[in-house]
Amino acid sequence: MNRVALTSKKFLLPGLMIIALILLVTSPSYISAYKVMLLTSILMYIVVSVSWAIFSGPTGYISLASAAFFGVGIYTAAILGRILPLTYVIIIGGLVSVVLALIVGVITLRLKGMYFAIFTFGLVELLKHFLLWWEINITGTRGRFVISVHSETVFYVMIIIFVAVLLTAYLIKHSKYGLALQSIGEYEEAAEHIGINVTMVKIATFAISSFFIGSAGAIIATRWTYVDPYIAFNPIFSFMPVLMSIFGGLGQLFGPVLGAAFFAYLEESLITKFPYHYMLIFGIILVVAILYLPDGLIGLAKKWKKGSLSSGLVELLQKRQKGRKEV
Amino acid sequence: MRILEAESVTKYFGGMAAVSDVGFHVDKGEILGVIGPNGAGKTTLFNLISGALPLSSGEIRFKGRKTSGLKAHQICRLGLARTFQLVKVFGNLSVLQNVMLGSLFGKQVVTSQADAMREAMESLEFVGLAKEINAPAKDLTLGNQKRLEVARALATKPEVLMLDELMAGLNPTEISEAIADMKRLKDQGITIIMIEHVMKVIMSVCDRIIVLHHGKKIADGTPQEVTTSSKVIEVYLGDSEIECSTAG
Structure with a gap:
C-alpha cells in the first residue's frame, strides 16, 4: 500500500466515524420512537460484544460470564434505582461487575480452554439461583420493579457507553x-x-471489559420495568456476544461491532416478520456463517479487497476451460 | 564472580525426582553447557531456574539474590532470559512485534514503543533477521524461528541467557552460524547456559560443562575433563564390558 492511500485512510476512518456518531446522536429528532429503541438494542449488543472481545478476542479465553455481568448491572439498577440518580446507578452497576470479574479472575484464570468457559457459564447459573433462593427465602418477593427512564435518555446513555467501550x-x-x-x-x-x-494482565483486562457490560445492563434494565433472576441472568447474553463477535470477525475492532449490529437487527426483524420461525432462520444463518466465514464479515471484506475472491473465481473458470480443451 | 548459583536443587514430579540435589554455579561471562541423556532432567533444571516450575527444595540465587519462589516474569525482569526446546514464537504476531514484546515487558525500566522498536531492531539485526520484520513469525523457517526466540530473549536485556537445544533441527550451516552468534554474545558480556546434544557445539564453545544423569549431577568441569571422565563415558556409552560383548 502506498503512502497516500495510507494517509487518506488515516483521516477517512475517523471522519466517517464522527459523521456516523453525529447522525446517531441526532437521530431521535428524525426517526420514529420505535427505531430509537431498536438502535438502543443494537448499541447494547455492540457494547456487550465489543467488551467480550476486548478480553476473549486476543487471548482466546472464551468467557461465558457476560450474562453474569449483565445481570449484576440489571439488579444494581433494580435495587439502587430508587435511591440514587441514574449516573451513579450506571457507574455502580459497572463497578459491581468489575468486582465480580476480579473475584472470578483470581479464581479461574488459571483454568484454560473449555474449563474456563464452563466455569464462567456456571457463574451465571450460580448467581441466578442464588438470587432466586434469596428472593424466595429472605425477601419473599419474586422479581423487582425498575424505575423507568425516558427511552431517549436510555438511548443517549447507551451511546456514551458505546463510545467509551470503543x-x-x-x-x-x-x-x-x-x-x-x-x-x-x-x-x-x-x-x-x-x-x-500474565496473571495481572489477564485479570485487569477481564475486569475492565466487564465494566461496560455491567453498566449496559444497568441502563437497559430501566427499559424493562420489571426484572427477575431469569430475565436478568438470561444465558442468551453469554452466548450472543460470542456468536456476534465471531460472526463479525475477531481480529479487528470493527468485527464485533459489525457482527453485533447485523445480528441485533436481524433478530429484531425476524421476530417481527416470522415470530414462530425466527430462531430456526437465525440458527441456519449462524451455521452458514461459521461454515463459510471462518474469519467473519471482516475476513470476507478483506478477501474481497485483496481480490482473492474474484481471482479465485477466474482461476476456477480457467481450470474448467483447460479441462474442456483437454477433453 | 558467580552470577548464578544453585544449591541442592530438587524437583519431584509425584514420587519421582526429576532433578535431585543438584548444585552448580555459573561465572559471569562464561558459557556453561548442560548435557546428559534424554530424561536426565536438563529441561526441568532450566524450568526451575527460569521460574516456570517451583522448586521442591533447594535454592537458586541470581547475582546473590534468591530467585527461587519468584514468578517467571519477575525472574526475566531481573535479567535472566531463555529460549525453549520446542520453539514458542507468537506465530500470528509479526517478527518485530515478537521481539518488541521482550523489550516492552522484559526489563525493569519502562520502555516507550519507539524505544522498544529500536531495541527490537538491534536484536533482530544481531541474529540476522532484520529483513523479515513484517512477516508473521509462523511463516519463518525453523532455523529463523529459533533465531527469533534468541532475539526476543535478547530484547529483555538479559545478563544470563539460557538456550534449550538451540541447535536441534538446524542444518550444518545454521549450526556454524549459531556458534558464531554465541561467541559474539559472549563478547558482549552475556553469560550463557545451554542445553545441547550437538557435541561439536559443546566442545567448541563451552568453557565448562555439567553432566546430568537421572536427575543427578555426575560431572562438572572443562570439556576435556568431562569427556575423559569414566563416569560420563559409562553413562553415554554403557560400561566397557557390555561395550566389548556387543562388539564381539
Whole structure:
C-alpha cells in the first residue's frame, strides 16, 4: 500500500466515524420512537460484544460470564434505582461487575480452554439461583420493579457507553497490553518468560471489559420495568456476544461491532416478520456463517479487497476451460 | 564472580525426582553447557531456574539474590532470559512485534514503543533477521524461528541467557552460524547456559560443562575433563564390558 492511500485512510476512518456518531446522536429528532429503541438494542449488543472481545478476542479465553455481568448491572439498577440518580446507578452497576470479574479472575484464570468457559457459564447459573433462593427465602418477593427512564435518555446513555467501550477497546488494542494479550493467546508460557505478568494482565483486562457490560445492563434494565433472576441472568447474553463477535470477525475492532449490529437487527426483524420461525432462520444463518466465514464479515471484506475472491473465481473458470480443451 | 548459583536443587514430579540435589554455579561471562541423556532432567533444571516450575527444595540465587519462589516474569525482569526446546514464537504476531514484546515487558525500566522498536531492531539485526520484520513469525523457517526466540530473549536485556537445544533441527550451516552468534554474545558480556546434544557445539564453545544423569549431577568441569571422565563415558556409552560383548 502506498503512502497516500495510507494517509487518506488515516483521516477517512475517523471522519466517517464522527459523521456516523453525529447522525446517531441526532437521530431521535428524525426517526420514529420505535427505531430509537431498536438502535438502543443494537448499541447494547455492540457494547456487550465489543467488551467480550476486548478480553476473549486476543487471548482466546472464551468467557461465558457476560450474562453474569449483565445481570449484576440489571439488579444494581433494580435495587439502587430508587435511591440514587441514574449516573451513579450506571457507574455502580459497572463497578459491581468489575468486582465480580476480579473475584472470578483470581479464581479461574488459571483454568484454560473449555474449563474456563464452563466455569464462567456456571457463574451465571450460580448467581441466578442464588438470587432466586434469596428472593424466595429472605425477601419473599419474586422479581423487582425498575424505575423507568425516558427511552431517549436510555438511548443517549447507551451511546456514551458505546463510545467509551470503543475508545477503551481501541486504546487497549494499540497499547503494549494489547500486544501482550495477543501473545498470551498464542503461548502463555513464552509470554511469561519475556517478562509479561500474565496473571495481572489477564485479570485487569477481564475486569475492565466487564465494566461496560455491567453498566449496559444497568441502563437497559430501566427499559424493562420489571426484572427477575431469569430475565436478568438470561444465558442468551453469554452466548450472543460470542456468536456476534465471531460472526463479525475477531481480529479487528470493527468485527464485533459489525457482527453485533447485523445480528441485533436481524433478530429484531425476524421476530417481527416470522415470530414462530425466527430462531430456526437465525440458527441456519449462524451455521452458514461459521461454515463459510471462518474469519467473519471482516475476513470476507478483506478477501474481497485483496481480490482473492474474484481471482479465485477466474482461476476456477480457467481450470474448467483447460479441462474442456483437454477433453 | 558467580552470577548464578544453585544449591541442592530438587524437583519431584509425584514420587519421582526429576532433578535431585543438584548444585552448580555459573561465572559471569562464561558459557556453561548442560548435557546428559534424554530424561536426565536438563529441561526441568532450566524450568526451575527460569521460574516456570517451583522448586521442591533447594535454592537458586541470581547475582546473590534468591530467585527461587519468584514468578517467571519477575525472574526475566531481573535479567535472566531463555529460549525453549520446542520453539514458542507468537506465530500470528509479526517478527518485530515478537521481539518488541521482550523489550516492552522484559526489563525493569519502562520502555516507550519507539524505544522498544529500536531495541527490537538491534536484536533482530544481531541474529540476522532484520529483513523479515513484517512477516508473521509462523511463516519463518525453523532455523529463523529459533533465531527469533534468541532475539526476543535478547530484547529483555538479559545478563544470563539460557538456550534449550538451540541447535536441534538446524542444518550444518545454521549450526556454524549459531556458534558464531554465541561467541559474539559472549563478547558482549552475556553469560550463557545451554542445553545441547550437538557435541561439536559443546566442545567448541563451552568453557565448562555439567553432566546430568537421572536427575543427578555426575560431572562438572572443562570439556576435556568431562569427556575423559569414566563416569560420563559409562553413562553415554554403557560400561566397557557390555561395550566389548556387543562388539564381539
